[in-house]
Amino acid sequence: MGIINKLHVRWKRYLEIGEVKKPLLLLLPYVARYWETYFWLFVLMFSGIGVTLFFTWFLQNMTDAAIGRNVSEVKTLLLYGVLFTVFSSVLSYFNTYLEAAAVVKVRTDLKNALFHHMMRLPAKYYGNQHSGEMVSRLTNDVNNIEGAIGSNMLSVVRLPLMAVGAFVYLFQINGALALLCVLLGPVAAVSGAVFGKLIRRNGRAVHDALGKLHSFLNDSFAGYAVIRSFTLEKQTYQQYESINGKLLGLEFKLARLRGWFQAGASSAGALSFFVCLGVGVHYVMNGSMSVGDLLAFVNLVQFLVYPLTGLAGMWGAFQRSVAALERVQEVFSEVPETRELPAYQPVSGVKGSIELKGIRFSYDGQTNALERFDLKIPAGKVVALVGPSGAGKSTLIHLLMGFYQPQEGEILFDGLPVSHMSRAQLRSCTAYVPQENYLFDGTVGDNIACGKTDSSEEQWVRAAKEANAHEFIVSLPSGYHTEIGERGVRLSGGQRQRIAIARAILKDAPVLLLDEATSALDSETEYQVQEALEKLMKDRTTIVVAHRLSTIHNADLIAVVDQGRVIEQGTHAELIGKNGLYARLYHIQYNQERSAASRLDQASVSLG
Known part of the structure; x- marks a missing residue:
């Protein structure tokens, strides 16, 4: 028992089960929020397993009825087949819709929660992080957690259940043959689990590389004037090409890992098929199995072996989602400076000493x-x-x-x-006017209104006049409703500064x-x-x-x-x-x- 426990601990440590658990606990509240949707997905999952087993039963009995020339039974079975085909189509529609709905809802809630958390993080965090990297975590990483909340998560549950159901059915047909086929599954499952760990590590490297790529692009587009004035276009392109090349190398590595795993899984599946077919033909020839039994067995054995091989594949994809989730968790682990989002509070009676x-x-x-x-x-x-x-x-x-x-x-x-x-x-x-003011993409009025979000256009105009900005604003194509571009790029430095002063005046x-x-x-x-x-x-x-x-x-x-x-x-x-x-x-x-x-x-x- 001591040796078994040590092997269990080492195996658990190798697969980093504890490390996988931490980011998944982050998702639990968001998944639990839509428990009704996931409940019906599990109901549909069990129904889907039942439909699969029914079609195997249908194929088995239809073949035997055809060989026995039992016309009445063939007609009855055909009716059952049509009804279950319609039923299967309905199940497929609702399963696809509910799964997509669950993923979109959880992902949206997680994005909102992450942005809410980021808005409360201290200035020190922003000083140590690149804006492109933060955008990458909020977009690319959150979008890539789908495998941990959608099809891969459900498959991790569905495939073992499918294997159990298939084994029970096959064991009723021929116990010895069922045991022979199932022995091939664990080898593929273990190899897939090992590949899953490698895929997770590679996935983390891919997400880190994407974060760096987003940071580089953010700098390149924001600093285009410097790039052009110093004729850095070629050098900038070469840097981009280099970063993209590293990302390509990681993607190729992932492709090789998937290829090796898929080759092993396919080999296990093919070996199971030929073993069942060869031994099954022997049983048919000596009369211990019917042709319908053999056809059912060959059809259903893939649902016995594939869940064990496919589970490992799903585990690999699941691990890549976990790698993205780990990067999201890193942001959530940062301690915010406030519990709630600060909101402007009108002040009165403050002297200002x-x-x-x-x-x-x-x-x-x-x-x-x-x-x-x-x-x-x-x-x-x-x-x-x-x-x-x-x-x-x-x-x-x-x-x-x-x-x-x-x-x-x-x-x-x-x-x-x-x-x-x-x-x-x-x-x-306090009202703050820095040396280099930041204006947001939007209109002149939108930027002045930052000083007081519930202000009227009349108040914008009054503040702009005090800031010596009204004259140039009304000369713009649409006045206070003129779009000023990213960071106010369509305005001069002095105009941007006077808009900043206007919003400080508006804040009062x-x-x-x-x-x-x-x-x-x-x-x-x-x-x-x-x-x-x-x-x-x-x-x-x-x-x-x-x-x-x-x-x-x-x-x-x-x-x-x-x-x-x-x-x-x-x-x-x-x-x-x-x-x-x-x-x-x-x-x-x-x-x-x-x-x-x-x-x-x-x-x-x-x-x-």
Whole structure:
């Protein structure tokens, strides 16, 4: 018994039964939701097995009746055959329809649940994942789980039952011959189980390769302007061809695995047929079997051997679905930052004072982006954050929006710790305008309405006017209903930025976060955007990450950040008087701007 138990454990470990169980448990709630559909599928499955056995009985008795010239029995059997043919057709229709319905419902629910989960994952997850890879898991991987919830899953149950039913029927015809045929099945079943494991591993590699392919395509289409400007078309195509070649190699490997298995299964089936036929002919010749018995036996033996060989094949396909499901499970294993999807909550009575006390934060757990960071931001004031690149300015903005949580220290809004606020409450208090704004595929109005989803077109117009955007919007072909393309590709940088400001105005949040919102614009466009920002900043607590120091002269407070800490703070005049880091940065920029202006004047004179 000890040896048998060890072999059982090793075999179970080899086939990775425990690993298969984990992703299948993920599916259980979704399958259980449609238990009635699956119940009727199982009823149809048993009915189908009965129909198969009936047709074997029909063939057996029809042959014997024909040989015995029993016309009356032939007529009766023909009537039964017609009725059961109609019955079988009805079963086939409902089985196909219900199976497709079950698969579509479970797959749709799983997609919804996965996207719902993704929307609640922390910013750290998105920072570590490629968008193409995430799309692949939501589309390709979920679509490929069909084998685990549809035909393959049902076949894993149906085929063994079919084999048992066929064996019982064949044993009644000739027990010795039935036992002889069934001995060939386990060999094929074991070999198929081994191939199933190999197919699962190959399937996982295929799904990983598809994820990389989706990521590459996403980058290629989104970055087409860079590809063309640097004439990278040929190199990009060669990379695509290489990725596709690796995927092709994996598909060929899968084809070889299936081919070897199918060859073995076919050989087992053919061997069973010839053994039954040869031995059966012997029994017919010595009178221990009728011709009808032999015909029934030869017809039904495939349902004895095929379920054992086919089960292994179905197990291989089932394993490939499990490989896709494992990738989906990996996403579900990520811990979300909220239980429910955050939704905008109108705020009232929020003054907008912010205090950061002893903040320490690290993205990777090793290098601190912020360390012993202390800053008080009075309500309704404009506070500018300046400092070298990588000093921690944008990190602070992300912390204030709750994208990340500090490892040490506390952030307070109006004296209330952020840890006591929900993500929805915190983010409803802030409006964010980044340097490179993201516009969604849709209309101008759709993008402005992101600031307040239940807003009217009249409110869009009011916000756009305050953002200095109304004039260019109405000049577009369809005004506020003009389609702007993916990421607003049909608009200029300044136009996109003013739409972003308009949706921030529409949100009407008490705290405004500006992350270098004008640094990428030309002087004329910057003036228009800056004018819009000044309207937006009125009566709001505003935190500005500044790139051009000339734009923050009038800030109520300037905090100089370096190496994750506030090293200086005060007004522009006070900081210039201290002659510290701010003064050095300001004079460097001032001299650079004067030099650039001088070169421009000289060029104008020479052209004149």
